[in-house]
Amino acid sequence: MLRDLPSLNALRAFEAAARLESMSRAGDELHVTHGAVSRQIRALEAELGLPLFQRRGRGIALTAAGQRLRDATAMSLGQLRDACHDIRRDAVRAPFVLGCPGSLLARWVIPRLERLGSDLPDLFLHLSALEEPLPHALDGFDAALLLAAPPWPKGWRVEVLAPETVGPVVSPRYGGWPSLQGKPASCLLDEPLLHTASRPQAAHDWAQAAHLSVPPPAGQGFPHLYYLLEAAVAGLGVAIVPAPLVTDELAAGRLLAPWGFVPTAAAWILAVPERLHDSRAPALAAWLRAELADEGNSPQASAPLLGPLPAGERRLR
Structure with a gap:
């Protein structure tokens, strides 16, 4: 019976505080003051007859009873949330x-x-x-x-x-391209590579998959992969990138992939x-x-790791 249940507002306040381990953060999430959250939880503890939290320094920790109630409220409120989501989706053409x-x-x-x-x-x-x-x-x-x-x-x-398949790409406009042309992938161990903060492990993953002993040194960095790709197209250097993201550039000749692509663990x-x-x-x-x-299955994406290119060959066909 519903009258046997504590206040839904009190349960929501408790669930948020238990999940976030903070009365203040729970208040921020529920758009109320931390004092309002504390009052709801005190009322809940009084109704249940047991403490749900204990103080630890400046933080809070769940008691055994609090842990039981946390698991139950997380599951029950999650089921309610999902049911409401499904009902709203059925009522309209939800995105x-x-x-x-x-x-x-x-x-x-x-x-x-x-x-x-x-x-x-x-x-x-x-x-x-x-x-x-x-x-x-x-x-x-x-x-x-x-x-x-x-x-x-x-x-x-x-x-x-x-x-995921990754590999080094370079623009024919890159000033260092003539000295790299026709050389095996190991030549990149002396080439500072463009890199991105969102994929800092890319060069290491490529070197490992390509059976090279160490990754190439890091060159200029960019905050996002999108900027890294634009920098490679602009001829600022060699970059390790996922193959599907450069399909169009390879087909148009804006980028070259003379050393091919290799699979990673991702x-x-x-x-x-x-x-x-x-x-x-x-x-x-x-x-x-x-x-x-x-x-x-495209030639650009499936090219194996290559050794030196035949004389005169400048781009992946």
């Missing part, structure tokens, strides 16, 4: 909210939106740029398209779409919150998988 790092969004997703809309006309897609490359929480998203390596965060259901994935069961997610995953497979 499918896809999170994606800004560089993947700009370089890969947006150029394919027209084809995606034509192939999946019932998918009302809403794109949202992710501020962090690997969000541990997918709150607010129906799915996220990512380049990532396992293990996956708890609460994710992951569709692996394609292995993959293109579609991450879906385990709590959601939306039939649109598998359809989107199948479309993305087919799209990446087509690009993976």
